[in-house]
Amino acid sequence: MTSTAPMRPSVVPSEPPALLLDGITKTYRSKAGSVEALRGVTYHFVRGSFTAVMGPSGSGKSTLLQCAAGLDQPTSGNVMLGGNSLRGLNEVALTKLRREQMGFVFQAYNLLPSLTVYDNIALPLRLTGRKPRRDEVHRVLDQVGLEGKARRRPAELSGGQQQRVAIARALITQPAVFFADEPTGALDSSTSRQILGLLREATDRAGQTVVMVTHDPVAAAYAERVLFLSDGLVAGSIDRGTPAQIAAAMSELER
Numbered sequence: 001m002t003s004t005a006p007m008r009p010s011v012v013p014s015e016p017p018a019l020l021l022d023g024i025t026k027t028y029r030s031k032a033g034s035v036e037a038l039r040g041v042t043y044h045f046v047r048g049s050f051t052a053v054m055g056p057s058g059s060g061k062s063t064l065l066q067c068a069a070g071l072d073q074p075t076s077g078n079v080m081l082g083g084n085s086l087r088g089l090n091e092v093a094l095t096k097l098r099r100e101q102m103g104f105v106f107q108a109y110n111l112l113p114s115l116t117v118y119d120n121i122a123l124p125l126r127l128t129g130r131k132p133r134r135d136e137v138h139r140v141l142d143q144v145g146l147e148g149k150a151r152r153r154p155a156e157l158s159g160g161q162q163q164r165v166a167i168a169r170a171l172i173t174q175p176a177v178f179f180a181d182e183p184t185g186a187l188d189s190s191t192s193r194q195i196l197g198l199l200r201e202a203t204d205r206a207g208q209t210v211v212m213v214t215h216d217p218v219a220a221a222y223a224e225r226v227l228f229l230s231d232g233l234v235a236g237s238i239d240r241g242t243p244a245q246i247a248a249a250m251s252e253l254e255r
């Protein structure tokens with residue numbers, strides 16, 4: 001595993017990174033005391049890259065994802081999305097940014113059960129105030145291999161098919177950045193491979209940027225880089241690691 005230092009850019013990139021975390025800290029305060037979930041994370045996610053975020057339980061992975069996606073506010077530091085700062089944006093502006101530039105895929109598929117597959121996928125465009133075109137919806141349905149399922153409801157599909165609907169729904173707005181939190185956590189290994197293949201394709205074919213939190217070294221090996229968190233800090237990274245190398249690095253962190 002490389003140390004944290006080489007992960008800072010050695011040259012100033014000519015275009016802004018897809019996503020920049022600049023000195024992010026996050027402290028949760030409650031009556032029981034305070035927890036420093038992130039203690040100063042600086043990292044840039046290059047455009048078109050696929051990064052897995054791993055680390056022991058409680059190391060800050062979900063907090064990092066929440067802050068990066070503007071779903072939660074860092075205590076200090078800044079998040080830049082495509083060169084635009086999230087700091088100081090109100091909820092309306094953040095919601096607009098999330099709808100237009102971010103895609104989300106979670107372990108729970110979060111599909112609306114009363115809507116058809118077609119309408120679930122079309123929803124993000126409707127939320128931006130735009131009437132979706134049939135060919136747009138069918139293009140992403142085709143991309144995730146679900147042609148012919150447009151009229152089904154989520155409950156009539158397998159878990160893997162539901163997750164593919166969730167990916168299609170995230171793809172339809174052509175977001176700059178995809179956030180995935182344990183996207184294959186509830187799926188068997190062959191279905192997981194298909195889902196991870198779709199995320200890989202989003203980066204390879206469309207130049208989108210994927211940030212995926214996972215506990216699974218096999219899933220993480222689909223990413224070109226694994227970023228390790230430990231105790232709220234970046235502990236290192238591995239590029240193009242095998243599942244065995246990634247698992248070994250995780251065991252080292254958990255020791």
Ligand SMILES: Nc1ncnc2c1ncn2[C@@H]1O[C@H](COP(=O)(O)OP(=O)(O)OP(=O)(O)O)[C@@H](O)[C@H]1O
Binds near residue numbers: 028036055056059063
């Ligand atoms: N809303 C909250 N209030 C208080 N503490 C919190 C809150 N959310 C997270 N924490 C604490 O912050 C730390 C980091 O939590 P986080 O969920 O980001 O870790 P994680 O790496 O995603 O863990 P896991 O792998 O178990 O999901 C933990 O100590 C956790 O208990």
